[in-house]
Amino acid sequence: MSADLAMARSRAQLLRALRDGLDARGYLEVETPIAVPVAGQEPHLRPFDTSFRPDPPISPGGVEGKRRLHLHTSPEYAMKRLLARGYGRIWQIARVFRDGEISRAHNPEFTLLEFYAAPGDAAAVMADLEQLVAEAARALRGSATAPPREGHGRGIKGPTLDLSPPFERLTCREAFQRHAGFDPLPLDAEALAQAARTVGVRPAPGSSWDEVFTQVLLERIEPALGLSRPTYLTQYPASQAALARLVPGDPRVAERFELYAAGLELANGFGELNDPAEQRRRLEAEQRDRARMGRDVFPLDERFLSALPAAPDAGGVAVGVDRLLMLLTGAKEIAFVLCFPAAEEYPHARRA
Numbered sequence: 001m002s003a004d005l006a007m008a009r010s011r012a013q014l015l016r017a018l019r020d021g022l023d024a025r026g027y028l029e030v031e032t033p034i035a036v037p038v039a040g041q042e043p044h045l046r047p048f049d050t051s052f053r054p055d056p057p058i059s060p061g062g063v064e065g066k067r068r069l070h071l072h073t074s075p076e077y078a079m080k081r082l083l084a085r086g087y088g089r090i091w092q093i094a095r096v097f098r099d100g101e102i103s104r105a106h107n108p109e110f111t112l113l114e115f116y117a118a119p120g121d122a123a124a125v126m127a128d129l130e131q132l133v134a135e136a137a138r139a140l141r142g143s144a145t146a147p148p149r150e151g152h153g154r155g156i157k158g159p160t161l162d163l164s165p166p167f168e169r170l171t172c173r174e175a176f177q178r179h180a181g182f183d184p185l186p187l188d189a190e191a192l193a194q195a196a197r198t199v200g201v202r203p204a205p206g207s208s209w210d211e212v213f214t215q216v217l218l219e220r221i222e223p224a225l226g227l228s229r230p231t232y233l234t235q236y237p238a239s240q241a242a243l244a245r246l247v248p249g250d251p252r253v254a255e256r257f258e259l260y261a262a263g264l265e266l267a268n269g270f271g272e273l274n275d276p277a278e279q280r281r282r283l284e285a286e287q288r289d290r291a292r293m294g295r296d297v298f299p300l301d302e303r304f305l306s307a308l309p310a311a312p313d314a315g316g317v318a319v320g321v322d323r324l325l326m327l328l329t330g331a332k333e334i335a336f337v338l339c340f341p342a343a344e345e346y347p348h349a350r351r352a
Contacts, residue, residue: 032092036069036070046296073098077301083311088118104332107335129317146327147328158227242286245273270316322334
């Protein structure tokens with residue numbers, strides 16, 4: 001079930017192609033800490049806990065005992081602090097950690113490519129990412145294609161994917177109208193739930209607007225995206241883009257995008273929010289969401305917030321390297337591209 005030697009070689013080729021492509025475009029490789037004192041606030045993510053035990057037990061600041069830390073779910077906050085310090089175009093291939101389910105597309109420890117363009121915007125990193133994906137495909141396969149994938153959540157085998165830029169751009173509103181038959185933005189939570197039921201999606205009673213939106217996205221929209229060539233899904237609802245700027249002229253939506261190919265989510269990116277007051281409000285809203293969901297509520301990252309006044313306009317994106325390798329090799333499960341997948345290392349863990 002785990003990666004064989006040929007797959008390990010394909011991973012090395014992919015990493016080399018990504019590094020070469022980013023270097024050629026003037027991005028600087030950086031490193032940030034894996035163990036961080038403040039966890040991210042995303043409501044649906046659970047970080048792994050760890051701790052720092054000072055030796056001697058009283059630190060220079062006079063604080064006794066251990067300090068709670070978390071394994072980062074993303075290097076995002078730290079990399080944005082570097083942007084505020086004048087680092088322009090930066091990238092990192094990081095090991096990141098997210099506690100929770102093990103599934104065909106999820107592993108609790110995985111590899112994330114994250115890069116930022118400053119000055120820049122979402123369009124800039126989208127343009128660079130689609131070129132990187134095509135170059136990686138040529139390095140692994142000799143052409144800007146990906147093999148047919150079975151599934152897309154529908155049990156059918158799709159076509160060979162054309163990875164030649166430019167990729168398709170589709171707003172969330174357009175995607176819902178095309179694949180679910182309705183526009184979610186004008187609807188309140190009750191009306192959205194009713195519209196969802198008309199297309200066979202069954203929200204739980206009392207589901208919030210965001211919960212219904214996400215359920216329709218997962219069940220009806222994602223499986224239909226990027227079936228012949230990759231698709232950028234853009235302009236997410238503002239409530240689902242806490243770290244992104246709002247779209248000028250329409251505060252209901254934000255400059256967030258995700259990249260899909262063959263129904264597989266590969267990347268998540270933003271036109272980066274750099275207004276500290278607005279960012280604080282957004283993170284406080286996520287704290288309330290975490291409390292409502294019964295999850296741990298973490299303090300805000302004050303170092304990150306205090307850096308934002310100096311942050312330039314920028315675009316950034318996080319790319320799932322393991323999923324990109326799945327796409328380029330035709331692997332059906334993430335376990336097939338990992339030498340030590342959690343499904344084997346933790347055999348009693350529940351698979352979603």
